[in-house]
Amino acid sequence: MTAIDIHRGLNGRTILLTGFTGFMGKVLTEKLLRCCPEVRHIYLVVREKKGRSATERMEEVLKDPLFSVLEKEVPKYRLRLTALSGDCSLPNLGLSDEDKKKVTDEVSMVFHGAATVRFDESLKVAYLSNVQGTKEVLRLAKEIKNLAVLVHISTAYANCHLQKIEERFYEAPMDDKRLEDMVQNMDDSILEAIRPKIIGRWPNTYSFTKAMAESIVKSYASQLPIVVFRPAIIVGTSKEPLIGWTDNLYGPTGIVVGAGCGVLRSMYCDLDCIANIVPVDMAVSAMLTGAIKRIQDPPADDTIPIYHFVSSTDNPLKWREFKRLIELHGQDVPPIKAIWCYFMTTHRYKINHYIAILFLHYLPAIILDTITKLTKGDNPNLYKIYRKIDKYSEIIEHFSIRSWDFTNDNMKKLRMMQTDKDRAEFNFDIANLNWSEFFYNYIRGLRVYLLKDGMETLPKARVRWHRFQIAQRIMLTIFYLFVALMAYRLFTCFLSITA
CATH class of the missing domain: 3.40.50.720 (NAD(P)-binding Rossmann-like Domain)
Structure with a gap:
């Protein structure tokens, strides 16, 4: 040879x-x-x-x-x-x-x-x-x-x-x-x-x-x-x-950045695909x-x-490991430009994905855009951003649900x-x-070279990230309590009807 x-x-x-x-x-x-x-x-x-x-x-x-x-x-x-x-x-x-x-x-x-x-x-x-x-x-x-x-x-x-x-x-x-x-x-x-x-x-x-x-x-x-x-x-x-x-931001890079900035919260993906x-x-x-x-x-x-x-x-x-690694290494170096903490869900079935983006993308966007317009008078744009994000997601989904x-x-x-x-x-x-080592460096590189976010902003970004996490836990707790209350009321209503 x-x-x-x-x-x-x-x-x-x-x-x-x-x-x-x-x-x-x-x-x-x-x-x-x-x-x-x-x-x-x-x-x-x-x-x-x-x-x-x-x-x-x-x-x-x-x-x-x-x-x-x-x-x-x-x-x-x-x-x-x-x-x-x-x-x-x-x-x-x-x-x-x-x-x-x-x-x-x-x-x-x-x-x-x-x-x-x-x-x-x-x-x-x-x-x-x-x-x-x-x-x-x-x-x-x-x-x-x-x-x-x-x-x-x-x-x-x-x-x-x-x-x-x-x-x-x-x-x-x-x-x-x-x-x-x-x-x-x-x-x-x-x-x-x-x-x-x-x-x-x-x-x-x-x-x-x-x-x-x-x-x-x-x-x-x-x-x-x-x-x-x-x-x-x-x-x-x-x-x-x-x-x-x-x-x-092409391909998976857009996913990593979107999730890391707290913008992308749902992805149509088969986690067992490559x-x-x-x-x-x-x-x-x-x-x-x-x-x-x-x-x-x-x-x-x-x-x-x-x-x-x-x-x-x-x-x-596998996409399952991909998701784990961006969460593992991304939460350690959150970008200062993040609007929320990492919270990305993945869905193998498109109907589940559509429901997720309705509640995790569009509903919060409409609420925040309305608040922005009423309090600051600015032209809201979060809804438009999510329209672009979801259009991009549709373009790459062919490669996230197949191997x-x-x-x-x-x-x-x-x-x-x-x-x-x-x-x-x-x-x-x-x-x-070594994929873990690669993602460790890759995510830090995205922060520095793509987002132009130097490591000197990291202490401040971590504080904001921690506050976002607390706020999210409170919101999720309220949401789950609301769902439990609604389920309880429906159950008691059903019992009263059948009694």
């Missing part, structure tokens, strides 16, 4: 990356710049937005605490980093002629991560970003003179209409040409009206368009050296460069290893290697091919990840 040497594989490479401003793109860029000095240069395709140039947007991202360690250890890292103004949905990625020539002449590795990850995105936007963008990257890659590997970042849930998902390609959801014609020629309102029929067994436009993109990638098997990387639900860092760093989460830093290390494996030990035929980076196979975490059977044989073999040095520096051994 050929040993993989990442540093040797990256020596002298110039890399093209799409999706730099995304969660995984930031961590990948930071890792390459900090740990891989042999990388010659990195070109980032960045879309101009709201009057800000590609370089300005890059510089804004680089101010994130994620890059603070890099700033200290490699102060001149910017010399190896260039933002190219572009748009992945356009021909040649929207690059200027000069920038395109740089890419085709200098680049030897491509990481395609640009995508919209919103589950509720319109079909047209999701198609342009996830499918059309992939087409344009593949077309440009064919013009790159010395391409060694192209990594297509997909998702483990691209084929979530299936129960068992293997590390191989599956049939496309529909003919791409037909879908392209519909997206280009149909009115947006009509396209959205028939969206459920178009996506069929896929739960959202994200997984649907990711499946479509994979079918496009498959058609280039004999033309380009490709690797497909399918991570599970990506969450904050486990170790590096900062413990517990994250920058978004929360298939993976730390982003481990996902990046796995992806880099897979890319170098394609360079140093290419397949004998035109096969495109596919790698599942999932936790459900080797280190499964999938993922195979990951290719990923296991990849791990075995690492050198001892690479295992230490590019660790993705998910089987040995």
Whole structure:
């Protein structure tokens, strides 16, 4: 079995990356710049937005605490980093002629991560970003003179209409040409009206368009050296460069923050299903290893290697344990912005969940909004916040009430091919990840990096949290006494009628 040497594989490479401003793109860029000095240069395709140039947007991202360690250890890292103004949905990625020539002449590795990850995105936007963008990257890659590997970042849930998902390609959801014609020629309102029929067994436009993109990638098997990387639900860092760093509320992170702030009090979830989460830093290390494996030990035929980076196979975490850990570690570091103490209920049946959100979300929101309007004259907004929270919950519930059977044989073999040095520096051994330790750091990271709530506010936040707990116990006691009184009266009324 050929040993993989990442540093040797990256020596002298110039890399093209799409999706730099995304969660995984930031961590990948930071890792390459900090740990891989042999990388010659990195070109980032960045879309101009709201009057800000590609370089300005890059510089804004680089101010994130994620890059603070890099700033200290490699102060001149910017010399190896260039933002190219572009748009992945356009021909040649929207690059200027000069920038395109740089890419085709200098680049030897491509990481395609640009995508919209919103589950509720319109079909047209999701198609342009996830499918059309992939087409344009593949077309440009064919013009790159010395391409060694192209990594297509997909998702483990691209084929979530299936129960068992293997590390191989599956049939496309529909003919791409037909879908392209519909997206280009149909009115947006009509396209959205028939969206459920178009996506069929896929739960959202994200997984649907990711499946479509994979079918496009498959058609280039004999033309380009490709690797497909399918991570599970990506969450904050486990170790590096900062413990517990994250920058978004997607997926389970929104649940943790919502519950920790006392806002989210009910979740539609089967506690015996698997929360298939993976730390982003481990996902990046796995992806880099897979890319170098394609360079140093290419397949004998035109096969495109596919790698599942999932936790459900080797280190499964049930939602029951997920809930226990966020309560255990979250109550120790409550955020100063919390509006109530932790009190999250989970329900396997939707009717129970609806009853819970009526009494735990909407009724308190209406009462508090009314009090606010009468006493302060302010425009109340808690009810509107809960409408958004419940809309978000509906979007992710498909993944909280189901489990999938993922195979990951290719990923296991990849791990075995690492050198001892690479295992230490590019660790993705998910089987040995301690979930309790991870959540301990993850929740503290959410407080500091996402909520911007420094640990110096912790003493005050704990006092408020304790007061919320006392108030909740009093309210629950009153509620249970009221229910008992009503039950007693009904019982005595029944006895008097039957006497």
